[in-house]
Amino acid sequence: MIRPAGAFFLLVFGVFAVATSAQETQKIKGPDERYKVDILVVVAHPDDEGAVTPYLARAIYDQHKTVAAVFGTRGGSGGNDYRREHGPAMADVREIEARQACAKLGIDKVWFLGGKDTASQNVLNSLANWGHGQSLEELVRIVRLTRPEVILTWLPGIFIGENHGDHQAAGVLATEAFDLANDPVAFPAQLAAASKRLEPYLEDLTPWQPKKIYYFSDASDQTQFAGHGFAYSVREVSQSQKKPYWLLAMRAAQPHLTQFPEEIHRWASLDDEAIQKAMSGPGHLWWSEPETLIFGKAAKVGAPNLHVVETSDVFADAVAQPAEKQVPVEELPAISGPMKTSVKVGGPWEFYESFRIKHGLRQLPVAAGPEIAVRPGTVVAVPVHVIRPELAQAVFTLTADVPAGWKVTVGTGKFSVAQGTDAQFRVEVQTPELSKEQLKETKPQTIVVHASEGEKSVGDVKLKVQLVSGGVPQ
Numbered sequence: 464m465i466r467p468a469g470a471f472f473l474l475v476f477g478v479f480a481v482a483t484s485a486q487e488t489q490k491i492k493g494p495d496e497r498y499k500v501d502i503l504v505v506v507a508h509p510d511d512e513g514a515v516t517p518y519l520a521r522a523i524y525d526q527h528k529t530v531a532a533v534f535g536t537r538g539g540s541g542g543n544d545y546r547r548e549h550g551p552a553m554a555d556v557r558e559i560e561a562r563q564a565c566a567k568l569g570i571d572k573v574w575f576l577g578g579k580d581t582a583s584q585n586v587l588n589s590l591a592n593w594g595h596g597q598s599l600e601e602l603v604r605i606v607r608l609t610r611p612e613v614i615l616t617w618l619p620g621i622f623i624g625e626n627h628g629d630h631q632a633a634g635v636l637a638t639e640a641f642d643l644a645n646d647p648v649a650f651p652a653q654l655a656a657a658s659k660r661l662e663p664y665l666e667d668l669t670p671w672q673p674k675k676i677y678y679f680s681d682a683s684d685q686t687q688f689a690g691h692g693f694a695y696s697v698r699e700v701s702q703s704q705k706k707p708y709w710l711l712a713m714r715a716a717q718p719h720l721t722q723f724p725e726e727i728h729r730w731a732s733l734d735d736e737a738i739q740k741a742m743s744g745p746g747h748l749w750w751s752e753p754e755t756l757i758f759g760k761a762a763k764v765g766a767p768n769l770h771v772v773e774t775s776d777v778f779a780d781a782v783a784q785p786a787e788k789q790v791p792v793e794e795l796p797a798i799s800g801p802m803k804t805s806v807k808v809g810g811p812w813e814f815y816e817s818f819r820i821k822h823g824l825r826q827l828p829v830a831a832g833p834e835i836a837v838r839p840g841t842v843v844a845v846p847v848h849v850i851r852p853e854l855a856q857a858v859f860t861l862t863a864d865v866p867a868g869w870k871v872t873v874g875t876g877k878f879s880v881a882q883g884t885d886a887q888f889r890v891e892v893q894t895p896e897l898s899k900e901q902l903k904e905t906k907p908q909t910i911v912v913h914a915s916e917g918e919k920s921v922g923d924v925k926l927k928v929q930l931v932s933g934g935v936p937q
Protein backbone atom coordinates (compact mmCIF):
# COMPACT_ATOMS: atom_id res chain seq x y z
CA MET A 464 0.00 0.00 0.00
CA ILE A 465 1.37 3.36 -0.92
CA ARG A 466 0.90 6.10 1.54
CA PRO A 467 -0.44 9.37 0.14
CA ALA A 468 2.78 11.19 1.07
CA GLY A 469 4.79 8.67 -0.97
CA ALA A 470 2.47 9.06 -3.91
CA PHE A 471 2.97 12.80 -3.69
CA PHE A 472 6.76 12.34 -3.60
CA LEU A 473 6.71 10.08 -6.66
CA LEU A 474 4.49 12.49 -8.49
CA VAL A 475 6.77 15.44 -7.81
CA PHE A 476 9.93 13.44 -8.56
CA GLY A 477 8.38 12.15 -11.76
CA VAL A 478 7.62 15.67 -12.98
CA PHE A 479 11.14 16.73 -12.00
CA ALA A 480 12.65 13.80 -13.92
CA VAL A 481 10.66 14.68 -17.02
CA ALA A 482 11.76 18.30 -16.71
CA THR A 483 15.41 17.25 -16.39
CA SER A 484 15.36 15.08 -19.49
CA ALA A 485 13.63 17.85 -21.43
CA GLN A 486 16.44 20.19 -20.36
CA GLU A 487 19.11 17.72 -21.49
CA THR A 488 17.75 17.63 -25.02
CA GLN A 489 17.10 21.34 -25.26
CA LYS A 490 18.85 22.74 -28.34
CA ILE A 491 21.12 25.75 -28.21
CA LYS A 492 20.18 28.09 -31.02
CA GLY A 493 22.86 28.36 -33.70
CA PRO A 494 23.61 31.36 -35.90
CA ASP A 495 21.11 32.06 -38.67
CA GLU A 496 22.35 29.86 -41.51
CA ARG A 497 20.36 31.87 -44.07
CA TYR A 498 22.87 34.71 -43.71
CA LYS A 499 26.08 32.70 -44.12
CA VAL A 500 27.79 33.63 -47.39
CA ASP A 501 30.95 32.69 -49.25
CA ILE A 502 31.83 36.21 -50.41
CA LEU A 503 31.22 39.61 -48.81
CA VAL A 504 31.71 42.54 -51.20
CA VAL A 505 32.45 45.88 -49.51
CA VAL A 506 32.28 48.96 -51.76
CA ALA A 507 31.55 52.68 -51.42
CA HIS A 508 28.79 53.75 -53.82
CA PRO A 509 25.78 52.20 -55.55
CA ASP A 510 27.23 51.00 -58.92
CA ASP A 511 30.74 50.31 -57.46
CA GLU A 512 29.79 46.64 -57.34
CA GLY A 513 30.16 46.78 -61.13
CA ALA A 514 33.94 46.73 -60.66
CA VAL A 515 33.73 43.02 -59.75
CA THR A 516 30.45 41.80 -61.22
CA PRO A 517 32.25 39.77 -63.94
CA TYR A 518 33.96 37.81 -61.14
CA LEU A 519 30.77 37.62 -59.07
CA ALA A 520 28.87 36.21 -62.07
CA ARG A 521 31.53 33.49 -62.34
CA ALA A 522 31.42 32.72 -58.61
CA ILE A 523 27.60 32.70 -58.39
CA TYR A 524 26.61 30.96 -61.63
CA ASP A 525 29.45 28.50 -62.13
CA GLN A 526 30.99 27.95 -58.69
CA HIS A 527 27.67 28.12 -56.79
CA LYS A 528 28.99 30.65 -54.28
CA THR A 529 26.75 32.90 -52.21
CA VAL A 530 27.40 36.64 -52.02
CA ALA A 531 26.33 39.57 -49.83
CA ALA A 532 27.15 43.24 -50.45
CA VAL A 533 27.79 46.30 -48.30
CA PHE A 534 27.72 49.86 -49.62
CA GLY A 535 29.38 52.65 -47.62
CA THR A 536 27.02 55.37 -48.87
CA ARG A 537 23.65 55.59 -50.59
CA GLY A 538 25.02 57.77 -53.37
CA GLY A 539 23.06 60.94 -52.56
CA SER A 540 25.73 63.34 -53.84
CA GLY A 541 26.24 61.73 -57.23
CA GLY A 542 24.88 63.23 -60.42
CA ASN A 543 21.46 62.30 -61.76
CA ASP A 544 21.64 62.06 -65.55
CA TYR A 545 18.20 60.49 -65.82
CA ARG A 546 15.60 62.60 -63.97
CA ARG A 547 15.37 65.60 -61.63
CA GLU A 548 15.77 64.11 -58.14
CA HIS A 549 18.86 65.02 -56.15
CA GLY A 550 20.25 64.85 -52.62
CA PRO A 551 18.39 62.63 -50.14
CA ALA A 552 15.73 61.77 -52.75
CA MET A 553 18.51 60.69 -55.09
CA ALA A 554 19.95 58.51 -52.29
CA ASP A 555 16.55 56.79 -51.98
CA VAL A 556 16.60 56.12 -55.73
CA ARG A 557 20.20 54.90 -55.84
CA GLU A 558 19.72 52.53 -52.91
CA ILE A 559 16.99 50.80 -54.90
CA GLU A 560 19.12 50.82 -58.07
CA ALA A 561 21.90 49.06 -56.13
CA ARG A 562 19.49 46.50 -54.66
CA GLN A 563 18.00 45.80 -58.10
CA ALA A 564 21.43 45.49 -59.74
CA CYS A 565 22.58 43.03 -57.05
CA ALA A 566 19.30 41.11 -57.33
CA LYS A 567 19.97 40.56 -61.05
CA LEU A 568 22.91 38.38 -59.98
CA GLY A 569 20.91 36.76 -57.21
CA ILE A 570 22.48 38.88 -54.43
CA ASP A 571 19.63 39.63 -52.04
CA LYS A 572 21.60 40.48 -48.88
CA VAL A 573 22.56 44.12 -49.28
CA TRP A 574 23.37 46.62 -46.51
CA PHE A 575 24.27 50.32 -46.39
CA LEU A 576 26.60 51.78 -43.76
CA GLY A 577 24.99 55.24 -43.99
CA GLY A 578 28.17 57.17 -44.85
CA LYS A 579 27.88 60.41 -46.78
CA ASP A 580 29.38 60.79 -50.25
CA THR A 581 32.60 62.78 -49.94
CA ALA A 582 33.82 64.64 -53.04
CA SER A 583 37.51 64.20 -52.24
CA GLN A 584 40.39 61.89 -53.10
CA ASN A 585 41.59 61.89 -49.49
CA VAL A 586 40.58 58.71 -47.66
CA LEU A 587 40.85 60.50 -44.31
CA ASN A 588 38.15 62.99 -45.39
CA SER A 589 35.84 60.10 -46.29
CA LEU A 590 36.46 58.24 -43.03
CA ALA A 591 35.71 61.43 -41.09
CA ASN A 592 32.55 62.14 -43.07
CA TRP A 593 31.26 58.55 -42.79
CA GLY A 594 31.80 58.36 -39.03
CA HIS A 595 34.71 55.91 -39.03
CA GLY A 596 33.97 54.24 -35.68
CA GLN A 597 30.28 53.72 -36.22
CA SER A 598 30.78 52.47 -39.78
CA LEU A 599 33.42 50.01 -38.58
CA GLU A 600 31.18 48.71 -35.79
CA GLU A 601 28.38 48.09 -38.29
CA LEU A 602 30.71 46.40 -40.78
CA VAL A 603 32.15 44.11 -38.09
CA ARG A 604 28.55 43.24 -37.17
CA ILE A 605 27.79 42.34 -40.81
CA VAL A 606 30.95 40.19 -41.03
CA ARG A 607 29.92 38.33 -37.86
CA LEU A 608 26.39 37.91 -39.22
CA THR A 609 27.35 36.77 -42.74
CA ARG A 610 30.51 34.82 -41.81
CA PRO A 611 32.15 35.17 -45.24
CA GLU A 612 35.04 33.01 -46.42
CA VAL A 613 36.38 35.81 -48.60
CA ILE A 614 36.08 39.61 -48.52
CA LEU A 615 36.38 41.56 -51.79
CA THR A 616 36.87 45.32 -51.56
CA TRP A 617 38.49 48.44 -53.06
CA LEU A 618 42.29 48.63 -52.75
CA PRO A 619 43.28 50.97 -49.91
CA GLY A 620 45.95 52.99 -51.72
CA ILE A 621 46.41 56.02 -53.97
CA PHE A 622 47.02 55.51 -57.66
CA ILE A 623 46.52 57.69 -60.71
CA GLY A 624 43.00 56.72 -61.76
CA GLU A 625 41.90 55.58 -58.30
CA ASN A 626 40.47 58.96 -57.66
CA HIS A 627 37.93 58.56 -54.87
CA GLY A 628 38.55 58.66 -51.14
CA ASP A 629 35.22 56.90 -50.57
CA HIS A 630 36.42 53.84 -52.51
CA GLN A 631 39.58 53.73 -50.43
CA ALA A 632 37.55 54.19 -47.22
CA ALA A 633 35.56 51.05 -48.09
CA GLY A 634 38.88 49.18 -48.45
CA VAL A 635 40.22 50.53 -45.15
CA LEU A 636 37.06 49.58 -43.24
CA ALA A 637 36.90 46.11 -44.82
CA THR A 638 40.55 45.47 -43.90
CA GLU A 639 39.95 46.60 -40.33
CA ALA A 640 36.81 44.44 -40.09
CA PHE A 641 38.77 41.44 -41.45
CA ASP A 642 41.21 41.87 -38.55
CA LEU A 643 38.63 42.64 -35.85
CA ALA A 644 35.62 40.38 -36.43
CA ASN A 645 37.32 37.38 -34.82
CA ASP A 646 38.64 39.40 -31.88
CA PRO A 647 36.41 38.74 -28.86
CA VAL A 648 37.27 42.07 -27.27
CA ALA A 649 36.41 44.10 -30.39
CA PHE A 650 32.84 45.43 -30.07
CA PRO A 651 32.15 42.84 -27.31
CA ALA A 652 28.49 43.82 -26.87
CA GLN A 653 27.90 42.23 -30.28
CA LEU A 654 29.07 38.90 -28.83
CA ALA A 655 27.33 38.95 -25.46
CA ALA A 656 24.49 36.46 -25.11
CA ALA A 657 20.99 37.70 -24.50
CA SER A 658 20.06 38.11 -20.83
CA LYS A 659 16.67 38.38 -19.19
CA ARG A 660 17.18 42.03 -18.38
CA LEU A 661 18.16 44.57 -21.05
CA GLU A 662 18.51 41.81 -23.60
CA PRO A 663 17.72 44.05 -26.60
CA TYR A 664 21.22 45.54 -26.20
CA LEU A 665 23.05 42.24 -26.55
CA GLU A 666 23.36 40.63 -29.97
CA ASP A 667 24.63 37.06 -29.39
CA LEU A 668 26.79 37.04 -32.52
CA THR A 669 29.91 34.86 -32.68
CA PRO A 670 33.45 35.93 -33.59
CA TRP A 671 34.34 35.11 -37.17
CA GLN A 672 37.57 35.08 -39.14
CA PRO A 673 37.17 35.46 -42.91
CA LYS A 674 39.80 33.34 -44.63
CA LYS A 675 41.09 35.78 -47.23
CA ILE A 676 40.78 39.37 -48.39
CA TYR A 677 41.22 40.54 -51.99
CA TYR A 678 41.27 44.02 -53.47
CA PHE A 679 40.38 45.63 -56.78
CA SER A 680 41.29 49.10 -58.01
CA ASP A 681 40.28 51.82 -60.47
CA ALA A 682 43.95 52.60 -61.18
CA SER A 683 44.50 53.60 -64.82
CA ASP A 684 47.41 51.18 -65.15
CA GLN A 685 46.02 47.74 -64.27
CA THR A 686 49.15 46.01 -65.53
CA GLN A 687 50.93 46.99 -62.29
CA PHE A 688 48.70 44.46 -60.45
CA ALA A 689 49.56 41.51 -62.68
CA GLY A 690 51.02 38.69 -60.61
CA HIS A 691 49.64 40.12 -57.37
CA GLY A 692 46.64 37.81 -57.05
CA PHE A 693 44.03 35.89 -58.95
CA ALA A 694 43.70 36.89 -62.62
CA TYR A 695 40.50 35.84 -64.34
CA SER A 696 39.09 36.35 -67.80
CA VAL A 697 36.05 38.62 -68.13
CA ARG A 698 35.58 37.42 -71.72
CA GLU A 699 35.29 33.75 -70.77
CA VAL A 700 31.85 32.24 -71.42
CA SER A 701 29.88 31.04 -68.41
CA GLN A 702 29.31 27.31 -68.72
CA SER A 703 25.88 27.49 -67.12
CA GLN A 704 24.67 30.78 -68.64
CA LYS A 705 26.29 30.39 -72.10
CA LYS A 706 27.21 34.10 -72.08
CA PRO A 707 30.52 35.87 -71.41
CA TYR A 708 30.94 37.10 -67.84
CA TRP A 709 31.25 40.73 -68.97
CA LEU A 710 27.81 40.49 -70.62
CA LEU A 711 26.22 39.10 -67.47
CA ALA A 712 27.87 41.99 -65.58
CA MET A 713 26.58 44.59 -68.06
CA ARG A 714 23.05 43.27 -67.90
CA ALA A 715 23.25 43.38 -64.10
CA ALA A 716 24.22 47.08 -64.26
CA GLN A 717 21.06 48.11 -66.12
CA PRO A 718 19.15 49.35 -63.02
CA HIS A 719 21.74 52.16 -62.55
CA LEU A 720 19.78 54.49 -64.83
CA THR A 721 20.66 57.67 -62.89
CA GLN A 722 24.34 57.10 -63.65
CA PHE A 723 24.59 56.24 -67.34
CA PRO A 724 21.13 56.31 -68.92
CA GLU A 725 22.34 56.63 -72.53
CA GLU A 726 24.49 53.50 -72.40
CA ILE A 727 21.81 51.55 -70.56
CA HIS A 728 19.15 52.45 -73.11
CA ARG A 729 21.52 51.50 -75.92
CA TRP A 730 22.32 48.08 -74.37
CA ALA A 731 18.67 47.46 -73.56
CA SER A 732 17.81 47.95 -77.23
CA LEU A 733 20.44 45.40 -78.36
CA ASP A 734 20.08 41.65 -78.17
CA ASP A 735 22.97 39.57 -76.82
CA GLU A 736 24.44 38.94 -80.27
CA ALA A 737 24.41 42.61 -81.27
CA ILE A 738 25.91 43.76 -77.97
CA GLN A 739 28.71 41.19 -78.23
CA LYS A 740 29.52 42.41 -81.73
CA ALA A 741 29.60 46.03 -80.52
CA MET A 742 31.93 45.17 -77.63
CA SER A 743 34.27 42.82 -79.48
CA GLY A 744 37.01 45.39 -80.17
CA PRO A 745 39.89 45.97 -77.75
CA GLY A 746 39.26 48.71 -75.21
CA HIS A 747 35.49 48.63 -75.62
CA LEU A 748 34.78 46.85 -72.36
CA TRP A 749 34.62 48.55 -69.00
CA TRP A 750 36.89 45.92 -67.53
CA SER A 751 40.48 45.07 -68.33
CA GLU A 752 41.15 41.59 -69.66
CA PRO A 753 42.13 39.74 -67.60
CA GLU A 754 41.09 41.39 -64.33
CA THR A 755 43.18 40.86 -61.22
CA LEU A 756 41.79 40.39 -57.76
CA ILE A 757 44.77 41.64 -55.78
CA PHE A 758 45.64 39.30 -52.95
CA GLY A 759 45.64 41.03 -49.56
CA LYS A 760 46.22 38.33 -47.01
CA ALA A 761 44.96 35.07 -45.65
CA ALA A 762 44.18 34.21 -42.07
CA LYS A 763 46.26 31.31 -40.80
CA VAL A 764 45.10 29.48 -37.76
CA GLY A 765 47.86 29.59 -35.13
CA ALA A 766 50.09 31.88 -37.18
CA PRO A 767 48.02 34.94 -37.97
CA ASN A 768 51.03 37.23 -38.27
CA LEU A 769 52.92 35.36 -40.94
CA HIS A 770 52.80 36.55 -44.51
CA VAL A 771 51.15 34.17 -46.91
CA VAL A 772 51.04 34.16 -50.67
CA GLU A 773 48.20 33.53 -53.05
CA THR A 774 47.81 30.28 -54.95
CA SER A 775 45.67 29.84 -58.01
CA ASP A 776 42.09 30.67 -57.09
CA VAL A 777 40.19 32.87 -54.68
CA PHE A 778 38.82 29.80 -52.93
CA ALA A 779 42.04 27.77 -53.00
CA ASP A 780 44.06 27.76 -49.79
CA ALA A 781 46.76 30.34 -49.46
CA VAL A 782 50.19 29.01 -48.56
CA ALA A 783 52.83 30.36 -46.18
CA GLN A 784 55.88 31.97 -47.73
CA PRO A 785 59.24 30.19 -47.37
CA ALA A 786 60.56 30.57 -43.84
CA GLU A 787 63.25 33.10 -44.71
CA LYS A 788 60.63 35.43 -46.17
CA GLN A 789 58.27 35.22 -43.24
CA VAL A 790 58.11 38.39 -41.18
CA PRO A 791 56.60 37.87 -37.76
CA VAL A 792 54.97 41.04 -36.50
CA GLU A 793 57.27 41.35 -33.50
CA GLU A 794 60.26 41.78 -35.87
CA LEU A 795 58.68 44.58 -37.83
CA PRO A 796 60.47 47.91 -37.52
CA ALA A 797 58.80 50.39 -35.20
CA ILE A 798 56.37 52.70 -36.92
CA SER A 799 57.64 55.68 -34.93
CA GLY A 800 59.84 58.06 -36.86
CA PRO A 801 63.60 58.43 -37.18
CA MET A 802 65.76 59.90 -34.44
CA LYS A 803 67.00 62.91 -36.41
CA THR A 804 65.12 65.72 -38.05
CA SER A 805 63.58 64.54 -41.29
CA VAL A 806 60.82 65.24 -43.72
CA LYS A 807 58.38 62.93 -45.48
CA VAL A 808 55.15 63.08 -47.43
CA GLY A 809 52.20 63.45 -45.04
CA GLY A 810 48.42 63.11 -45.33
CA PRO A 811 46.90 59.93 -46.74
CA TRP A 812 50.25 58.67 -48.12
CA GLU A 813 51.75 58.64 -44.66
CA PHE A 814 48.59 57.03 -43.26
CA TYR A 815 48.78 54.18 -45.80
CA GLU A 816 52.45 53.54 -45.00
CA SER A 817 51.52 52.80 -41.38
CA PHE A 818 48.25 51.08 -42.34
CA ARG A 819 50.01 48.50 -44.53
CA ILE A 820 52.46 47.62 -41.74
CA LYS A 821 49.81 47.49 -39.03
CA HIS A 822 47.54 45.19 -41.05
CA GLY A 823 50.26 42.88 -42.40
CA LEU A 824 49.86 44.10 -45.98
CA ARG A 825 53.43 45.04 -46.79
CA GLN A 826 53.37 43.00 -50.00
CA LEU A 827 50.41 45.00 -51.36
CA PRO A 828 51.23 46.84 -54.61
CA VAL A 829 51.98 50.54 -54.15
CA ALA A 830 52.79 53.27 -56.67
CA ALA A 831 56.55 53.84 -57.15
CA GLY A 832 56.19 57.16 -55.30
CA PRO A 833 53.35 59.44 -54.18
CA GLU A 834 51.15 60.17 -57.20
CA ILE A 835 47.76 61.70 -57.90
CA ALA A 836 45.55 62.79 -60.79
CA VAL A 837 43.70 66.14 -60.71
CA ARG A 838 41.79 68.30 -63.13
CA PRO A 839 43.76 71.05 -64.94
CA GLY A 840 43.19 74.48 -63.42
CA THR A 841 42.71 73.10 -59.91
CA VAL A 842 45.01 73.39 -56.91
CA VAL A 843 47.09 70.41 -55.85
CA ALA A 844 48.47 70.29 -52.30
CA VAL A 845 51.62 68.49 -51.21
CA PRO A 846 51.35 67.46 -47.55
CA VAL A 847 54.75 67.75 -45.87
CA HIS A 848 55.46 66.19 -42.49
CA VAL A 849 58.49 67.57 -40.65
CA ILE A 850 59.56 65.24 -37.84
CA ARG A 851 61.71 66.87 -35.21
CA PRO A 852 62.76 64.77 -32.24
CA GLU A 853 65.32 67.29 -30.89
CA LEU A 854 64.13 69.33 -27.96
CA ALA A 855 64.79 72.74 -29.41
CA GLN A 856 62.80 75.22 -31.41
CA ALA A 857 63.86 75.45 -35.05
CA VAL A 858 63.14 77.48 -38.15
CA PHE A 859 62.56 75.58 -41.39
CA THR A 860 62.45 76.87 -44.93
CA LEU A 861 60.24 75.20 -47.51
CA THR A 862 60.78 75.86 -51.21
CA ALA A 863 59.22 74.13 -54.19
CA ASP A 864 60.23 73.27 -57.76
CA VAL A 865 57.16 73.14 -59.99
CA PRO A 866 56.72 72.39 -63.72
CA ALA A 867 56.67 75.32 -66.19
CA GLY A 868 53.30 77.09 -66.14
CA TRP A 869 52.47 75.82 -62.62
CA LYS A 870 52.49 78.26 -59.69
CA VAL A 871 53.03 77.90 -55.95
CA THR A 872 50.16 79.76 -54.27
CA VAL A 873 50.72 79.11 -50.58
CA GLY A 874 52.81 77.05 -48.16
CA THR A 875 56.44 77.94 -48.93
CA GLY A 876 58.63 80.24 -46.81
CA LYS A 877 60.08 80.20 -43.30
CA PHE A 878 58.30 78.36 -40.46
CA SER A 879 59.07 78.05 -36.80
CA VAL A 880 58.52 74.61 -35.26
CA ALA A 881 58.11 74.37 -31.50
CA GLN A 882 60.53 72.29 -29.47
CA GLY A 883 60.23 68.50 -29.35
CA THR A 884 57.36 68.24 -31.74
CA ASP A 885 56.59 67.68 -35.38
CA ALA A 886 54.60 69.74 -37.83
CA GLN A 887 52.43 69.25 -40.87
CA PHE A 888 52.64 71.69 -43.78
CA ARG A 889 50.81 72.00 -47.07
CA VAL A 890 52.40 73.46 -50.15
CA GLU A 891 49.69 74.36 -52.63
CA VAL A 892 50.30 74.61 -56.36
CA GLN A 893 47.98 76.02 -59.01
CA THR A 894 47.92 73.79 -62.09
CA PRO A 895 47.40 75.37 -65.54
CA GLU A 896 44.21 75.26 -67.59
CA LEU A 897 44.70 72.98 -70.62
CA SER A 898 42.76 72.54 -73.84
CA LYS A 899 41.36 69.10 -74.68
CA GLU A 900 44.18 68.59 -77.19
CA GLN A 901 46.86 69.62 -74.67
CA LEU A 902 45.29 67.32 -72.08
CA LYS A 903 45.63 64.30 -74.38
CA GLU A 904 49.36 64.96 -74.78
CA THR A 905 50.18 65.77 -71.18
CA LYS A 906 52.53 63.51 -69.23
CA PRO A 907 52.80 63.20 -65.43
CA GLN A 908 54.70 66.12 -63.86
CA THR A 909 56.57 66.19 -60.56
CA ILE A 910 56.41 68.78 -57.79
CA VAL A 911 59.44 68.76 -55.48
CA VAL A 912 59.29 70.43 -52.06
CA HIS A 913 62.67 71.04 -50.39
CA ALA A 914 62.92 71.44 -46.64
CA SER A 915 65.99 73.01 -45.04
CA GLU A 916 67.05 74.10 -41.59
CA GLY A 917 69.38 77.09 -41.93
CA GLU A 918 71.84 76.12 -44.65
CA LYS A 919 71.33 72.39 -44.09
CA SER A 920 68.95 70.42 -46.29
CA VAL A 921 66.55 68.22 -44.31
CA GLY A 922 65.07 66.41 -47.28
CA ASP A 923 62.66 66.53 -50.22
CA VAL A 924 59.07 65.48 -50.77
CA LYS A 925 58.03 64.61 -54.32
CA LEU A 926 54.53 64.27 -55.73
CA LYS A 927 53.85 63.02 -59.26
CA VAL A 928 50.79 64.73 -60.73
CA GLN A 929 48.83 63.71 -63.80
CA LEU A 930 46.32 66.21 -65.19
CA VAL A 931 43.11 64.46 -66.25
CA SER A 932 39.70 65.60 -67.47
CA GLY A 933 37.49 64.27 -64.67
CA GLY A 934 37.39 63.18 -61.08
CA VAL A 935 36.76 64.67 -57.67
CA PRO A 936 39.06 67.33 -56.12
CA GLN A 937 42.10 66.25 -54.16
Ligand SMILES: [Zn+2]
Nearest residue numbers: 507508511627
Ligand atom coordinates in the same frame (compact mmCIF):
# COMPACT_ATOMS: atom_id res chain seq x y z
ZN1 LIG B 1 32.20 54.86 -56.71
